Amino acid sequence: MRSRKLTGMVMIFVFVSTVFIPTPTLAASKADIDRLTTYAVIIGRAIGCGVDTDDASRRVGAWMDEKFPPGSSDQQIFLPIFMTGVKYHAEQQANGKSPDTCSQVRSTFRKMQWP
Numbered sequence: 001m002r003s004r005k006l007t008g009m010v011m012i013f014v015f016v017s018t019v020f021i022p023t024p025t026l027a028a029s030k031a032d033i034d035r036l037t038t039y040a041v042i043i044g045r046a047i048g049c050g051v052d053t054d055d056a057s058r059r060v061g062a063w064m065d066e067k068f069p070p071g072s073s074d075q076q077i078f079l080p081i082f083m084t085g086v087k088y089h090a091e092q093q094a095n096g097k098s099p100d101t102c103s104q105v106r107s108t109f110r111k112m113q114w115p
Contacts, residue, residue, distance in 0.1 A: 027074055028068060028074045028078060032067045033078070036067075036081070036082055037085065039056075039060045039082070040081075040085030040089065041085065042056075042105075042108060043056060043086050044085060044087065044088060044089025044090040044092075045089050045090070045093040045098055045100060045109075046105055046109045047089075047093075048089065048092065048093025048094040048098065048105075049102035049105045049106060050102075051106060053109075056109070056112070059114040060115060062115070063115035064078070064079065064082070
């Protein structure tokens with residue numbers, strides 16, 4: 001499910017986080033940021049395939065509130081990144097620009113262990 005586009009997004013995030021975000025003020029772990037990115041890709045691609053993502057999205061939202069608390073600088077940074085990632089991957093999938101078919105996306109989505 002990984003693609004060059006995902007790698008590109010991660011590289012942009014790393015650049016932005018190292019240049020513009022003072023690391024000591026962030027409480028989010030690298031593992032949480034990696035999970036957030038993965039969730040954005042899978043949910044976005046699933047949306048692009050017409051999959052009902054309501055339950056997964058609610059679960060990810062609750063997880064995000066735990067890991068990136070409301071009102072925190074982490075949430076102010078990572079919530080827009082997540083939302084942009086979901087939108088981007090939904091559009092890419094819907095426009096046939098994803099490396100995965102909808103069949104592959106559905107299979108991955110069903111197997112995903114949501115928080």
